Amino acid sequence: MIAGNSAIVATGMGVRRGGRWLLRPVAFGMAEGVIGIAGPPGAGKSTLLATFATLRRPQAGVLEILGHDTGNSAGLRAVRGRIGYLPGRFCWAETMTAGEFIGYAAYYKGMRAADVDQALERLGLTESAGTELSLLPPDVRLRAGLAATCVHAPALVLLDEPLNGLGDAAAAETIPVLRSLAPTVVVTAGSAAELTPWCDRVLALEGGRLAELPPHGAGRPVPLPAAPDAAPGRRRPSVRPLAALLPRIVLGRMAAGSGAGV
Numbered sequence: 001m002i003a004g005n006s007a008i009v010a011t012g013m014g015v016r017r018g019g020r021w022l023l024r025p026v027a028f029g030m031a032e033g034v035i036g037i038a039g040p041p042g043a044g045k046s047t048l049l050a051t052f053a054t055l056r057r058p059q060a061g062v063l064e065i066l067g068h069d070t071g072n073s074a075g076l077r078a079v080r081g082r083i084g085y086l087p088g089r090f091c092w093a094e095t096m097t098a099g100e101f102i103g104y105a106a107y108y109k110g111m112r113a114a115d116v117d118q119a120l121e122r123l124g125l126t127e128s129a130g131t132e133l134s135l136l137p138p139d140v141r142l143r144a145g146l147a148a149t150c151v152h153a154p155a156l157v158l159l160d161e162p163l164n165g166l167g168d169a170a171a172a173e174t175i176p177v178l179r180s181l182a183p184t185v186v187v188t189a190g191s192a193a194e195l196t197p198w199c200d201r202v203l204a205l206e207g208g209r210l211a212e213l214p215p216h217g218a219g220r221p222v223p224l225p226a227a228p229d230a231a232p233g234r235r236r237p238s239v240r241p242l243a244a245l246l247p248r249i250v251l252g253r254m255a256a257g258s259g260a261g262v
């Protein structure tokens with residue numbers, strides 16, 4: 001089943017903030033792979049990512065994460081421990097060492113000291129574990145944030161503009177790390193050009209609409225299927241099978257086995 005394989009399934013989902021639709025009601029899914037969301041400042045990327053992280057609720061429609069409806073408390077309980085979320089403009093606990101920072105995150109996620117050691121090793125932080133975050137270069141600080149985000153081995157990782165502030169060389173070294181964090185990784189950036197070279201799939205968010213960009217950024221964006229506008233605050237039940245709402249381009253890509261479609 002398509003919906004069963006998708007980490008994120010939105011059905012008629014709309015997101016409002018500041019009195020306007022940042023995302024007009026739309027249907028889409030995100031399966032395994034690295035999915036980029038590009039958009040200009042203020043388009044709503046951070047708000048959408050926080051919605052996927054279940055920190056905000058959509059104002060219309062249904063959002064399923066890892067097979068659970070986030071509109072009820074049982075679904076939220078089931079899914080929250082399987083998400084790793086690293087907000088943008090993250091305020092680092094600058095006087096903590098990298099090891100303390102990751103250990104702190106691990107404690108609140110119910111993980112053990114061995115999991116901290118494993119995360120430090122996996123992110124290449126063993127030698128930096130005793131250094132205060134404020135003294136580490138930006139890419140190493142980012143890796144500490146990623147280790148804290150992923151210490152519980154989440155199935156879905158959400159990263160808000162993680163490459164911001166990194167130079168080209170550091171970004172190039174970090175990209176394979178980002179790609180390896182979880183079966184599904186969703187990452188945002190200010191422009192599609194920052195994402196198309198290394199994401200399996202890129203969506204553009206602008207003016208309240210999501211559009212699918214063609215692979216490698218060549219060609220015209222394809223708008224995702226809109227749902228009729230819903231009244232703010234009213235949840236729209238999922239009554240149509242998702243497959244009926246999928247754009248042809250995504251179905252075609254799935255048939256080709258890209259591993260990154262809906």
Ligand SMILES: Nc1ncnc2c1ncn2[C@@H]1O[C@H](COP(=O)(O)OP(=O)(O)OP(=O)(O)O)[C@@H](O)[C@H]1O
Nearest residue numbers: 017018022039040041042043044045046047048190
């Ligand atoms: N605290 C707030 N109260 C009300 N509206 C807000 C608030 N913060 C943001 N907004 C609205 O939400 C919109 C989207 O903000 P968001 O941070 O999600 O966008 P973004 O695409 O991530 O932008 P950026 O790249 O600048 O972070 C903003 O344009 C603004 O209209």
